[in-house]
Amino acid sequence: MTQASLSSDRSNRSSLGLSIRKRFLSSEPLRGYSLLSPTLLTMLFGLAMPLLVLFGLSFWLQDYVDFIKTFSLQNYSDFFAKPIYSAILMKSIRISAMVTLVTVLLAYPMAYFIAFRIKSNKLVWLILITVPFWTSYLLRVFAWKLMLGYNGVVNSGLKSLGLISEPLEFLLYNPTAVAITLAHAWAAFAILPIYVSLEKIDRSLLEASRDLGENAFMSFIRVTLPLSMPGVIAASLLVFIPTVGDYVTPSLVGGPSGIMIGNIIQSMFGKAFNWPLGAAISVISMLTVTAMVCLFLWGTHRLRRAVA
Incomplete structure (x- = not known):
């Protein structure tokens, strides 16, 4: 060349x-x-x-400490053959739905207050919201256990006021205690996306609504709430999806009646030492949650289009 x-x-x-x-x-x-x-x-x-x-x-089998690496649907068959698994999964979804509803209802007023009522130092308020999250998640769960316990803060306060003679036993080790603890644990994750949506709303739209004769409540229903729905939807997903699989909180404050699907999965990968069945339960749980999230997004999309 x-x-x-x-x-x-x-x-x-x-x-x-x-x-x-x-x-x-x-x-x-x-x-x-x-x-x-x-x-x-x-x-x-x-x-x-x-x-x-x-x-x-999830398609393998467990033989004591060894895996049988042959394709099998036995684990999925075992899940549907034992109603206890489906019942606990449905109960987990109900608890998570309740936690999501309570958290969003509590988070929205706080986000609204910061977005519309605080004129300066909004960053300080946002930092104050995250202060409880500077400590360990485990410590916060233990704090609620101490508050709701047999001799906890709530029972001691009610007894000192003379409102009860014996401690209330139903405050702890039940699904309600799990819901209260999870709602507090995930509150900030709901406040922040709602706040962002409210902060982005053009204030001139609210002024136009007032000029057209709408009162404050109707302006909120027709303008503020629809425009803040992306934040509400994001907050709902941020709370619902992780809480379905939570197993730490039910273990500490739920008791036998507050057990969730995460506890079953954790036991399968732990004491029960049946990893394939635990994997199958995990896959079914993920598919169920994914289907519910898709249904939720489709429903909210249809609702927003109908309202618009």
């Missing part, structure tokens, strides 16, 4: 490289994907891969 042809080949390669680089830099989607690539890789290897392993494990 002659010197001229070598120079021409190098020139072509250089121009091709410059062309590719220019196309890459001028393409907004490609630049966006390049920025997201570390996060996408982390999600792939940190979340997708374990889920695939869990899904594959």
